[in-house]
Amino acid sequence: MDQEQNTAPTRRTLGGWLLIAVPYLWLLILFLAPFLIVLKISLSEVAVAIPPYLPTFDLAEGWAGFTESLSQLSFENYIWLTEDDLYWKSYLSSVVIAGISTILTLLLGYPIAYGMARSPQAWRPTLLMLVILPFWTSFLIRVYAWIGILKNEGLLNQLLLFLGVIDEPLVILNTNIAVYIGIVYSYLPFLVLPLYASLERLDGSLLEAAEDLGCPPWKAFWNVTLPLSLPGVIAGCFLVFIPAVGEFVIPDLLGGSNTLMIGKTLWVEFFNNRDWPVSSAVAVILLLILVIPIVLFQNQQQKMSEKNG
């Protein structure tokens, strides 16, 4: 009896370690390694060569070479970023655009998720399917379709002109409004799905109790449903906000020349200036900006699970 109890936990720990090792290995190969390469390039200098930067840490030089290059590290590219206000404006404008888009997505996505969770059990798989359905078409083609809808002679303007709502076509394409529409449309499923999951799990008896105790429906929603769906709201918002900050395709295709986003600035740095070191520095800073909300999110998740556990 005792022996069995002693061996079982050891076996479990070993299995546990293996289980933990998989995601860590994943992170190491697909996140940490590329990040270190980008970090390395960001500390280097431009050159007319293939690839177009001077090598920094040369592994062939061994440990001595490594420590020597460590002492010669230059943060010139990062200093450069602080000297031109273009980069800060791009970061700020990306965060603002992503923030506004996230709020709009939430305002649109919450009723959808709520409606799905409240719908008859038999309908739910179909509704869920409808939310996922757009993924069957390429993201690029769906963004392209919006060009056809939003342009001056596009479907939307034709419809509004036909209905007599407007006399002149609205200029939407190549403006920030088109970017908001594009982001909200593209990322809506990422908000609806986690939100639906948390709303569906909601214990209906709590609402019945609120009703029995004379609480009007809107108040029950505000005091019971909303707080209980908060984890879903937060998860959904992060799933929208984080990729939206670094978004390139949507502002490039739908936005105008004056839509400033860090993804586009990075593109110009990389392609037009051929300055891999500075564009790597831009990417490293972007990552730092994004890591903060992710860490906050994880902390929040941990607190939640501790509370529940």
Place this chain on the structure above:
Amino acid sequence: MKLKSLLTGVAVLTVMSGAAFAQDRTVNVYNWSDYIDESILEDFTKETGIKVVYDVFDSNEVLETKLLAGGTGYDIVVPTGTFLSRQIQAGVFSELDKSKLSNLDNMWKQIEERVQKYDPGNKYSINYMWGTTGIGYNVDKVKEVLGEDAPVDSFDLIFKPENMEKLKECGVFVLDAPTETFPAALNYLGMDPDSKDPEELEKAAELWKSVRPYIQKFHSSEYINALANGDICVALGWSGDVLQARDRAAEADNGVTVEYSIPKEGALMWFDQMAIPADAQHKDEAHEFLNYIMRPEVMAKASNYVYYANGNKASQEFLNDDVIGDPAIYPSKETVENLYTVTAYPPKVNRVVTRFWTSVKSGQ
């Protein structure tokens, strides 16, 4: 911009050969979008059994970034002269084996000489097409807005705010290529179009900023369709692209008449050069392809299709009259003298130019 070109180019066009004996011979070509008569590729495959994998881009910047990253897998690429010269410095290309290029005699000495500025000794490249950067316009709409004597033969059309203010309502597109837009502005201001002086470049940027509010979009390939459909009335664009728009409008019979003009102040003359990357896997096939392209009838077929002049003297007798006889494509001697060429910006100047261009485009 760039993603659009990938889609409009319908990405990869593969021409398969029926010949079983040459199943492994392939050549990977990376060329500009809308830049070849595709039957040339089919004919080449029929004759040689070499399969052509054809892929397209719409900006030198995209091509250059791929080349500098290395391992592109392409056997033939087509950069513009200014970019080519910098890429030669970076060691991107392998020297041509001229013993395999028997058709080199067909080439036009005058063009080869001009290209020496970028590729000294013509060691690394052959000319595919050359052209000018000028004004494409919708004849009727411009007249409607600016009257009968609209300055369509002058950069006044684009650089005078009073003209642009009126043109705004019918739409103006400008190439998203600072290496072409800055020389144009410098030339208009009476300065050296090849200037590398930051102060002069800033003046060029100021000139662009003065008309920026009236420009609908900066893009390097969308203007072809926009002009042809009558969505815009003026574009600063590449000669052949505007002429392709003219052709598409005529074919569609949609009542749109597009014309191209080389402004009297002078325009940029550029050269698109075919070269073989140093790490190309199929160098023999690439040479065979280049030699095939340099045949007079083949080169003429290409020019007849894309409305650009080529650097192949022998091809001229096979050109259609509406190509060889069109001064917008093969300009007169006097016009050619008025054309200027530019050299690549050194990295530091390039950064300044890009920054100015970003501030023109974004207003930041």
